[in-house]
Amino acid sequence: MLQRLLKEPFRQTPLPFRRQPTILSALPQNSLNQQSFELNYRIICNHLVDFTREKNLLKGQSFHAHVVKSGMQIVPLICHHLMNFYAKLELPYCSEQIFHESQFISSTTWSSIVSSFVQNELPLRGLEYFKLLLRNDGMFPDDYIFPCATKACAMINDYCFGQSVHCLAVKIGFEVNVFVGSSVVDMYAKCGNLLDARKVFDEMPEKNVVTWSGMIYGYAQMGEDEEALKLFKNALWEGLEVNDFTFSSVIRVCGYSTLFELGKQMHGLCLKLSYDETSFVGSALISMYSKSGMIEGAYRVFNEVSDKNLGMWNAMLIACAQHADTKSVFELFKKMENTGMKPNFITFLCILYACSHAGLVKEGKHYFGTMKEYGIEPGSQHYASMVDLLGRAGKLQEAMKLIEEMPMQPTESVWGALLTGCRIHGNTELASSVADRVFELGPVSPGLHVLLSNAYAAAGRYQEAAKARKMLRDSGQKKETGLSWVEEGNRIHTFAAEDRTHEFSEEIYRKLDELGEDMERDGYVADTTCVLKEVGAEEKSQTIKYHSERLAIAFALITFPPERPIRVMKNLRVCGDCHVAIKFMSKCTGRIIIVRDNNRFHRFEKGKCSCGDYW
Known part of the structure; x- marks a missing residue:
């Protein structure tokens, strides 16, 4: 499996790396005595940590210039702090530049560059540096680099690559490390392989809160709500001090399963442990109250959290959209922009969803058209929302034209949205034409069969409806019971x-x-x-x-x-x-x-x- 990690070429070959000599021997003669060097070293590190926490780009850049002028950029740990600073300010390519300018590359420097790309949602670039690390003689991944690599595999949902990383960790003796093991559990869970995740989880000699949280999240993500709640109960029995991520996973289970009373108890526990104002828990609570039909509770949680991340804004946007509070959706979007929060593709999905279910065609077209201004390319889900908006409003031909102009192949969601519009407005001719095109693609979900059958039946064409239901039975699938x-x-x-x-x-x-x-x-x-x-x-x-x-x-x-x-x-x-x-x-x-x-x-x-x- 090691060969699998190395088979793809790296797109940009960095400068040759040399083994790191001692720091003092690398300094120019008579430039600094050891005492002043250590003093400057500590001051620089402390300042960089402060600037990173404050996310102050101007001060950080000024201090970076001071580091270069003083010759301290040769220290690997200072390079690490600089790379981390730029990574936290969402400038991973600045981190990459520092990496290539570094004269001495340590394991900390490698973990910094991999982490920089992974935490800025560029997992493929991070994995390329991980593979480059493996090509360097005398350098091996450590318990900081492995978690970054497994997280990248989870982000791209690449189970096979993740398995290769896990295999490498076992070969060099890191399988018992609690940090590596936790990241592997989390990776398998997020890739949807709960059996492998649970096997690693059960075999770990030591577990921490990340291990338990990753496994609970995995069960919650796959709809195994009962197992997720059982595991959470076991964690409490073992005296584990759960964190905000653990609570957010359990609260989401309560939302998905509409276990409102249990969700309120979790909220109370978060209040007692002072986790109620964290963004992770806040997003989960908003979703839980919203899915339980208590939009007032979602508003209250949203207003009580002072430091809101993008996940919280998106959670509140979709809550308002689902509860037909379209006016608040537009108001929240404006407030979000005014706070300097940059919307992502999920934000626009929420807005298009709100427009679709309120019949706001003009507004939906406006927001769909402005996505590129924010650097977001519309995906198949955005096109499905637009087709749904046009279809519900009776603009079926316009919806069909939009589908034909899509830069990617239409998905089942896109065709399903159009069929829904056909059913609502009784256009069985278009529905039949769409069905012919969909069935040419091969097997489809039961939902599309049912939409077609219902469209025929609504127009009184019961023979065609029966034919569509027969096709569903012949495919070995069943209609979902209401x-x-x-x-x-x-x-x-x-x-x-x-x-x-x-x-x-x-x-x-x-x-x-x-x-x-x-x-x-x-x-x-x-x-x-x-x-x-x-x-x-x-x-x-x-x-x-x-x-x-x-x-x-x-x-x-x-x-x-x-x-x-x-x-x-x-x-x-x-x-x-x-x-x-x-x-x-x-x-x-x-x-x-x-x-x-x-x-x-x-x-x-x-x-x-x-x-x-x-x-």
């Missing part, structure tokens, strides 16, 4: 359409029947066009009446106290009739009902929905 769930106490209650397996089924159906009578008196009429099956009108009416979200709401109505908002989570999009019905439910019961489907949040209150009936 589920809705609510959290009550320490239990999650899950429902499917027409489900009668719940212990309170009798009371739930009785409540729905009673509520249905009240709704009809208030003017509710079932919209059976949402039933995409060729069945009779009466059967359609019965099918709609007992959709999963209605069962979940009825359960909450008979079990939750009157003052408590009802939060229902769904894995699929809420249908049009259920959306109307829940508005009537909120009006008849006087309850706040929050529904999260796979697109956004709907807050129903006094017969109205926060989405403005555009979703």
Whole structure:
């Protein structure tokens, strides 16, 4: 595997390296006595550390000039501090210049250059220097360089390269090092190989908070929520002093699993341990409150954290977008710019998402067009958001033109966005044409099959819809079952359409029947066009009446106290009739009902929905 690390040529060959003699012997004769040298050395290092902490570029550059004039740039540790300074100020190529000008290259200098590129999101460049290090006789990676290399592998999701780095670490005896082992666990977890990550984790003779956090994060990232929570519990039992990264991973699990009560307990624990104002925890808490339907909690966390990183701004942007607070999205973006925070590709995804779900075509085009001004090239996800925006607004031909002009191959997300627009506006001809092009590409996800089937069924073309469903069955795939769930106490209650397996089924159906009578008196009429099956009108009416979200709401109505908002989570999009019905439910019961489907949040209150009936 070592040959694998060395096989690619380095794009720029640095100056020849020499083994490092003693520092004093390298100094010009009579230039400094040892005492004054050591004094200057300590002063320079302390100042560079201060400038790095302050991120003061002008002072740092001035001091860099002083270092060069005094001849102290020959000291490897001073070069390390200079490289670290420029790396922290997001100037990795300045670090690279210092590296090439260094006369004496130590392991610290090597770790600095690799780290400089990795922490500035240039992992491939960092790995090139790692490979160059391996080509130098007498120089080997150490417990500072290995973690940088494995982090770079995780960033590019290169499992094979990461495995090669791990193999090299084992060969030269670093597999038992807690720092190297932790970085390997984190790398395997982020590459999605939990088996290898857990194997390294279990075999480590010593574990630190990074080891535990990396493993917990891996389980959380792969949706293994129960395992992540078990591991966190084990860490606490062993007396581990968890850090902000550990808490952020666990809180994200609570958000993904909509374990709101547990998430609040984690928030309380963060408050006790003073981790509540860190950016990692702040971002996770914003996401958790938002995903649980409590946007007020997300706002509160955001406002309480004084030092916000880009992750926090993005988390708050997407929270506002999902909760239909589009005005706040634009306001936050302006505030973010005013603070000097530079947006990234995720920031623009949040803004385009907000525009798409509010029907703001003009604004969406504006922000899509200004991405390049920030040095961001639109990716396939940005194009998918624009197609979704145009499709929902009925501009299907314009969306198709945008797809044809994409500089990359359209992804399933892009085609899915267009098919969604076709279904909403009943354009089955375009949907059929799109389907032909998609199926030519080979196997596709069940979601695209379902979108096509629904588009045909919505137009009453049931034979074509049945054909699309048959293609799904023939491919050996299954349509995702529609589920809705609510959290009550320490239990999650899950429902499917027409489900009668719940212990309170009798009371739930009785409540729905009673509520249905009240709704009809208030003017509710079932919209059976949402039933995409060729069945009779009466059967359609019965099918709609007992959709999963209605069962979940009825359960909450008979079990939750009157003052408590009802939060229902769904894995699929809420249908049009259920959306109307829940508005009537909120009006008849006087309850706040929050529904999260796979697109956004709907807050129903006094017969109205926060989405403005555009979703």
